Amino acid sequence: MLELDCTGRITRYFYLGHHAIMQDVKDTIYSQPQQVSEFRFDQSVAEVFPDMIQRSVPGYSTIVDTIGQICARYAQPDSNIYDLGCSLGAASLAASKYIQSDNCQILAIDNSPAMAQRCELHVQAFKAATPISVICDDIQNIDIKNASCVVMNFTLQFIPPEQRIDIMHKIYAGLNPGGVLLLSEKISHDTEQGNDLVIDLHHEFKRRNGYSELEISQKRTALEDVMRTETFEQHKDRLTLVGFTDIVRWFTCFNFASMVVIKG
Ligand SMILES: Nc1ncnc2c1ncn2[C@@H]1O[C@H](C[S@+](CC[C@H]([NH3+])C(=O)[O-])CC(=O)[O-])[C@@H](O)[C@H]1O
Numbered sequence: 001m002l003e004l005d006c007t008g009r010i011t012r013y014f015y016l017g018h019h020a021i022m023q024d025v026k027d028t029i030y031s032q033p034q035q036v037s038e039f040r041f042d043q044s045v046a047e048v049f050p051d052m053i054q055r056s057v058p059g060y061s062t063i064v065d066t067i068g069q070i071c072a073r074y075a076q077p078d079s080n081i082y083d084l085g086c087s088l089g090a091a092s093l094a095a096s097k098y099i100q101s102d103n104c105q106i107l108a109i110d111n112s113p114a115m116a117q118r119c120e121l122h123v124q125a126f127k128a129a130t131p132i133s134v135i136c137d138d139i140q141n142i143d144i145k146n147a148s149c150v151v152m153n154f155t156l157q158f159i160p161p162e163q164r165i166d167i168m169h170k171i172y173a174g175l176n177p178g179g180v181l182l183l184s185e186k187i188s189h190d191t192e193q194g195n196d197l198v199i200d201l202h203h204e205f206k207r208r209n210g211y212s213e214l215e216i217s218q219k220r221t222a223l224e225d226v227m228r229t230e231t232f233e234q235h236k237d238r239l240t241l242v243g244f245t246d247i248v249r250w251f252t253c254f255n256f257a258s259m260v261v262i263k264g
């Protein structure tokens with residue numbers, strides 16, 4: 001039987017149908033010198049994703065587990081919880097573990113077929129109390145309605161900046177009064193000196209987690225055009241513009257932040 005920790009790391013080797021899921025596969029994607037191409041959430045990334053994200057995002061397990069707890073506080077009976085850019089469903093699984101409200105459903109969305117397929121395996125193995133439906137589609141095509149919680153855990157940063165405002169309008173419109181957006185992002189600091197510091201501290205974190213200088217620099221190149229970070233002020237201005245009244249930044253470590261954004 002599969003066992004997952006709260007971040008989706010697989011702690012036992014198992015078979016589901018004819019799919020064999022490896023035990024905590026190590027991310028070595030950028031370990032050899034290569035002609036670096038744009039970062040994509042393909043099969044090779046999906047296979048190592050729990051290890052990659054855990055070693056790359058400071059506080060990831062705390063963030064995921066706390067998102068689950070915050071969802072439980074805000075989940076309204078008979079409502080929808082959306083996990084946009086769910087990857088392997090870590091936040092959905094945490095939410096399903098903690099939610100006590102009746103008749104909620106979790107909609108876990110990802111446009112990467114490799115991620116969505118693997119997410120489905122995790123969901124089946126986990127046997128969530130609150131049902132989780134995995135949908136392979138682009139956030140742009142998803143209707144958001146009767147939502148009490150919308151989770152975007154490190155997903156908005158992969159949406160082209162000019163498309164972000166429309167997504168935020170859609171989320172605001174689809175949230176019920178009193179609902180929340182749980183937004184985590186890699187953040188740029190608004191001074192050059194401060195930005196250099198948080199980037200350097202993040203790289204030091206990755207080094208301590210076993211990534212080499214080559215891995216750090218090749219991944220940085222791969223992410224350059226696909227992951228476009230903004231400052232906290234830019235996020236705050238856009239959230240305020242679409243109508244959110246309260247932005248609570250509850251987690252920060254270096255250039256990573258997580259917010260509860262409340263629709264009053
Ligand atoms: N337009 C889009 N539509 C749908 N999905 C998308 C889109 N763009 C990117 N994605 C998906 O967003 C996810 C971002 S990872 C989220 C981690 C997860 N939330 C976690 O809690 O473990 C963050 C990271 O790897 O830093 C990937 O799975 C993409 O396929």
Ligand SMILES: O=C(O)C(=O)Cc1ccccc1
Nearest residue numbers: 052053056057186219220223
């Ligand atoms: O690895 C990095 O440098 C990051 O910024 C985080 C990350 C984690 C997983 C996929 C893409 C980016």
